[in-house]
Amino acid sequence: MxxxxxxxxxxxxxxxxxxxxxxxxxxxxxxxxxxxxxxxxxxxxxxxxxxxxxxxxxxxxxxxxxxxxxxxxxxxxxxxxxxxxxxxxxxxxxxxxxxxxxxxxxxxxxxxxxxxxxxxxxxxxxxxxxxxxxxxxxxxxxxxxxxxxxxxxxxxxxxxxxxxxxxxxxxxxxxxxxxxxxxxxxxxxxxxxxxxxxxxxxxxxxxxxxxxxxxxRSAYLCGEQEGLLEELLSYQLQQALQADGSLRITENISTRLGMALIRQWLKQQAVIMPSLAQLEQIWFNVVQAKVDANPQVCWQQYQVRRYQQQLYLLEQWPDISDWQHEVIINQPCQLPQALGAVCLQQHAQAGLRLPYTDEVVSIRFDYLGPEIKPQGRSGKRKFKKLLQEYQVPSWLRRRTPMLFYGEQLVAIADVFIVDEFIAPVTATTTVQFIWQRS
The missing domain is CATH 3.40.50.620 (HUPs)
Structure with missing residues (x-):
C-alpha cells in the first residue's frame, strides 16, 4: 500500500x-x-x-x-x-x-x-x-x-x-x-x-x-487561501515593483493592502519573513515616516529601508567606513563584502589626471574633509549635501568606493569626479575610475 x-x-x-x-x-x-x-x-x-x-x-x-x-x-x-x-x-x-x-x-x-x-x-x-x-x-x-x-x-x-x-x-x-x-x-x-x-x-x-x-486538510486550505491572495495581488505587485527590485508604495493605499503587498514582495525575495510586529513596524515606522526621515526595520540578516517612497530590501553588513586599500594603476582592487572590484585604468581619452609620484592612491568608503566641487558644478558644497543632490541613498553613502590621491578625494564611483582632478585637455595619458560590481 x-x-x-x-x-x-x-x-x-x-x-x-x-x-x-x-x-x-x-x-x-x-x-x-x-x-x-x-x-x-x-x-x-x-x-x-x-x-x-x-x-x-x-x-x-x-x-x-x-x-x-x-x-x-x-x-x-x-x-x-x-x-x-x-x-x-x-x-x-x-x-x-x-x-x-x-x-x-x-x-x-x-x-x-x-x-x-x-x-x-x-x-x-x-x-x-x-x-x-x-x-x-x-x-x-x-x-x-x-x-x-x-x-x-x-x-x-x-x-x-x-x-x-x-x-x-x-x-x-x-x-x-x-x-x-x-x-x-x-x-x-x-x-x-x-x-x-x-x-x-x-x-x-x-x-x-x-x-x-x-x-x-487545514494546512491545505490555508495554502489555497494564500495562493488565492497571491493571485489577486499579482497585478498590484507588478505595478508597484520597480526595475531595481524596490517596491513603490502609493499614498492612497490602505494599511491592509499595503502590508499584504509588502509580504508578497518579501516572499518573492525568498527571505525569512518578518514577524507581524516587524511587518507593522515596516508599515507604520518606515512607509509612513516623515519625508526627511531615514527609517529602517531590521530582522535576521535583513533590513527594509525607504528612499523616495520606495522600499528597499537590504542585507545587514558590518560598517566599512574605516576600510581602505592602496591602489596600483591597471591592477584591480577587490572590495569587501561582495561589493566587487575597482580599477584605476590608464586611458588615452579625457579623464582623471595621473597621480603624482608622492601621492598614495587609495580606495576608501568615507570622507570627512572640506567642501568639494564636482565636475560641472559652479561651486563647492558639503559632502553630505552633494550625496543628497546626486540622489545616493543613505545606506549606500558608506558603501560606494571613493578614490583618494593622498588625503584628497578625487572621485566617487559612478557619482561624480572632483573638478580639480580632471586632466587638462593637453594631457596625453589619463586614468578612468571603474567600478565593477559583483
Missing part, C-alpha cells in the same frame, strides 16, 4: 525531468523512502535517481551515518554524495533552523533544471509544523505548513509521504527488515519539534485518531 501511494505521488505531479534526488539522512523515514525509490527505479528504468547525505557536523556519529547511507544507497543501485555543511548560528536563528537552512542550501546544489528533490516528511511532521506555526502566531502562509509540491532551486521539491503516518512508515521498515540510524538528538526535548513529537502529538492522536487528516 505504501509503495503504491509513493508511485501515485510521483505520477500525480508533472516532472521537468525524470531525475529524482533523495535527501537521505539514514533515519527511518528517508531509509524507507530509499527502499521505495529503489523499487520504483527498478520498475521504471526511464527514471534516474541519486541520493545526497548532508553532513551537518552536529553529531559525533555523523561520519558513521554518512558511510552507512553510501552503503545503503549503493546496495539499492543509487549513488550517494556526501555534502559537508557548516551551520551558521546567530541573528536569532535556532540550531534547528540553521541546520535546515544549511541542508537545503547544500541540496540545491544537486538539483539541475527540472529535477525533483524528494524528502521524507510525513503526516506527523505536518502536525509538528502546524503547531510550531501556531506557537509563532503565524497567519495563513505559516499555517499552510509544508506543501506536497513546491518549486525548489532549478527544479521542484516533492514530499510523497506527507499524508502517511510515521506508524505506517515504521511498519513498512519492520516488514521489509530495513535498518536505519537513530539520531540521538531526536530524543532531546529542549528542541521544540522533539517536545511536540514526544509529548503533544501522541496525546492528540489518542484523543482524536483523525487529527492527522484534519491538520493536513
Amino acid at each position: 505504501l509503495y503504491s501511494h509513493f508511485c501515485h505521488q510521483i505520477f500525480a505531479y508533472p516532472l521537468g525531468t525524470k531525475r529524482l534526488v533523495l535527501a537521505l539522512s539514514g533515519g527511518l523515514d528517508s531509509r524507507v523512502m530509499l527502499d521505495l525509490l529503489a523499487r520504483f527505479i527498478n520498475e521504471h528504468p526511464d527514471y534516474h535517481a541519486d541520493a545526497v547525505y548532508v553532513h551537518h557536523g552536529l553529531s559525533t556519529n555523523a561520519d558513521i551515518w554518512a558511510q552507512q547511507c553510501v552503503v545503503w544507497a549503493e546496495s539499492s543501485g543509487l549513488r550517494c554524495d556526501i555534502e559537508r555543511v557548516h551551520c551558521e548560528l546567530g541573528g536569532g536563528a535556532s540550531v534547528e533552523q540553521a541546520a535546515r537552512n544549511a541542508r537545503y542550501q547544500a541540496l540545491s546544489n544537486h538539483i539541475q533544471a527540472g529535477d525533483t528533490l524528494l524528502t521524507a516528511q510525513h503526516a506527523d511532521d505536518q502536525i509538528e509544523t502546524v503547531l510550531l506555526a501556531l506557537k509563532r502566531g503565524s497567519g495563513p502562509a505559516g499555517l499552510a505548513a509544508m506543501p506536497v509540491l513546491t518549486t525548489f532551486a532549478l527544479g521542484q521539491h516533492l514530499r510523497p509521504l506527507l499524508a502517511i503516518s510515521r506508524a505506517d512508515i515504521e511498519s513498512y521498515g519492520i516488514l521489509h527488515q530495513l535498518q536505519w540510524v537513530e539520531d540521538e538528538s531526536n530524543q532531546d526535548q529542549r528542541y521544540d519539534r522533539n517536545f511536540i513529537r514526544h509529548q503533544i502529538t501522541p496525546l492528540l492522536n489518542d484523543r482524536w485518531p483523525g487529527i492527522r487528516k484534519a491538520v493536513s
